[in-house]
Amino acid sequence: MDGTPTEETEPEKTANAPQKGTVTQRAIEQIKAMIAEGRLEPGQRLPTERDLAVQLGISRSSMREAIRALTVLGVLEARHGSGIYVTLLEAGDLLETFGVVADLSRGPRLVELLEVRRILESTATALAAARITGDQLVEVEKHLTAMNATEDPEEILAHDLAFHREIAAAAGNETMAAILEGLSSRTFRARVWRGYQEEGAFARTRREHAAIHRALVAHDPEAARAAAAAHVGEVEQWLRAQLTP
Amino acid sequence: MDGTPTEETEPEKTANAPQKGTVTQRAIEQIKAMIAEGRLEPGQRLPTERDLAVQLGISRSSMREAIRALTVLGVLEARHGSGIYVTLLEAGDLLETFGVVADLSRGPRLVELLEVRRILESTATALAAARITGDQLVEVEKHLTAMNATEDPEEILAHDLAFHREIAAAAGNETMAAILEGLSSRTFRARVWRGYQEEGAFARTRREHAAIHRALVAHDPEAARAAAAAHVGEVEQWLRAQLTP
DNA sequence: ATCACTGATGTGGTCCGACCACTACGGTCG
DNA sequence: CGACCGTAGTGGTCGGACCACATCAGTGAT
Incomplete structure (x- = not known):
């Protein structure tokens, strides 16, 4: 696209970042900055990989790595055959990576993670x-009864997760709910639950869930806090x- | 490896993941699984990009995208000319991405983020x-006095951050400290602080910091909780x- | 024997060009 | 008018080439 090769061969200083770190890292920061500054709106479609690469003066390969990075961070979303889009940037999108922490922690x-979860x-x-x-x-009661009506560990776990998810949603803070979602990710709980439930903790769990439910019905925040903790x-x-x- | 080019055209079912999603996404999951299963220890060095690509049966380009993804997540670390290493997988490594949430939220x-921060x-x-x-x-007092001794907003902000960071570290929960670190990321606070301090909130901030410090000295958890909240x-x-x- | 220098080697970083897989859109045909 | 289908455009994948950097063994002078 350059056409006349007599363009500035010297590094342009037009308010651009000179050269720090890898070009891919620079591209990541630039796209992030574009979104932070509002030049890219949530849900908006970006130029094609090829065009973006040209705009930032890097190869398509490097641009793809940058896009991939922002994709796993929940900032961008690539749709095969359609284009690249900015996500809605909602709490759930950006905090999805929180699950990785839970999965890789031992x-x-x-x-510590459970302590954070207890507080939140x-x-x-x-x-x-x-x-x-x-x-x-x-909705909460639906999962509570379903959880108590089955013996399948998988199903119990699913309803247990949903039970707490509904409660977190009712708290009215999407960010907090998203964090708790990550803190209760499937694989994280599965690892802990396995051993915990093998000690006949089913009955205790049911009792505790019942106590939480009772506090919710009574609209008693302090009781609810104590029960959840x-x-x-x-x-x-x-x-x-x-x-x- | 197999050699004979009469390779089975039909999908192999040798306990491998058949084909779901992009090959890059699959590679990401596989490496994550290797770490989760303990086949890759923290700090350990991985095979070269080229070897890894061959092992997983994908191109080096795709493998690089997978590595880039795990790098931004704080799971891997690439050192130019040396190799690719698993990070120490400490709370700080994995929760670095939390700053992105704060930076892109408006x-x-x-x-909501401040509400979460208040609680934690x-x-x-x-x-x-x-x-x-x-x-x-x-250490806490050092930053407290330094913060009160200057008028440079940048310096005040830096010591303010350090003040709370030291306190969080003293709490003994690295995970919580790492989350709070992300919740107080430089750009996040800079955006809010700008307007907040312009209203002459300096004096109030100092009073509040003094109250927190007093509670720490007195080893009074309840007073500390109230002051921080x-x-x-x-x-x-x-x-x-x-x-x- | 010790140390600084130097070269070769291996690694990640970047770029290029080609092709595949899928989507979206428009025109065609019933 | 609606279902079908072809085409253009997009992201996804691949292979190869070259560059920048880190590392270490070998060399040389001290």
């Missing part, structure tokens, strides 16, 4: 108790004990 | 009050008011 850090979950449950509507409560705290203490046998 | 979500920061400060050592307290809450309320003028 030992002491699992306890108890607060979220308290907020939910104050704000939850009738419809939302029905105790619920997560039980698992936390069990896991803590597992690490020091 | 409007209502900024309030207040708890972390409470924990710190109970556990902080003399040395750690000295009020500190963040002030900014939170100010920002909330800005959004509904």
Whole structure:
């Protein structure tokens, strides 16, 4: 596209970043900056990979790496045959990567993660108790009864996740809900649950869920906070004990 | 490896993932799985890009995209001329991406982020009050006095960040500290601070910091929790008011 | 024997060009 | 008018080439 090769061979200083780090890293920062500055709106479609590469003066390969990076971060979304789009940049999009932390953590850090979850979950449950509507409560109860009606561990886990997800949603803070979602990612809980439930913790779990539900119905934030903290705290203490046998 | 070009054209079912999603996405999952299963230890060096590509049966280009993705997630680290290494997988490594959320969030979500920070920061400060050592307290005081001794906004911000970072570290939960670090990322606070401090909030900020420090010295968790919650809450309320003028 | 220099080697970083797989859109045909 | 189909454009993949950098063994002077 350049045409006349007599263009500035010397590095242009037109308010552009000179040269720091790899070109791919630079491209990532530039696209991020474009979004942060509002030059790219959520949901908007970007130019093609080829055009973008030309615009930033890099090869398509490097541009693809930059796009891939922003894709896994939940900032961009590539649709085969259609184009590249900015995501809606909602909490869920950007915090999806949180699950990776939970998946790759082991030992002491699992306890730390549960501690964070206990803090956030108890607060979220308290907020939910104050704000939850009738419809939302029905949804919570649906998963609660379904969870108690089956013996299939997989199904129990699924409804357990949904139970807490509905509560987090009722708290009215999408960001907090998204973080808790990542903190309860499938593989994370599956690893902990396996051992925990094998000790006949089903009954205790049901009792704790019932206590949380009771607090929600009563719109009692303090009771809800205590119940949720105790619920997560039980698992936390069990896991803590597992690490020091 | 197989040699004979009479290779099975039909999809191989040798316990391998058949074909879902892009090859790059598959490679990302496979490497993640290798780490999760312990086949790759933290700090360990991986085979070369070229070898890895051959092992997973994909091109080097696709492998590079996978590596780039895991790099931005803080799972891998590429050193030019040396090789690719698994990071130490510490909380700070994996939660670095949290800063992206703060950088790209605007409007209502900024309030939500501050709400999350208020919850975590207040708890972390409470924990710190109970556990902080003399040395750690000295470090905190260093930033406190330095912050009050200058008028340069940039320097104030830097010491402010360090002040809270030291407290979070004293709480003894690296994961929580890493999340708070992301929630206080430079660009995030710079955007909010700009307007907040222009209203002569310096004095108030100093008073709040002094209150937090007093609670730490007294080893009074409840006072620390209240002071930290009020500190963040002030900014939170100010920002909330800005959004509904 | 010790140390600084130097070269070769291997690694990640970048670029290019080609082709494939899929989507979207428009025209055609029933 | 609607279903079908072909085409152009897009992201996805591949292979090869070259560059920039780190590392280390070998060399040489001290």
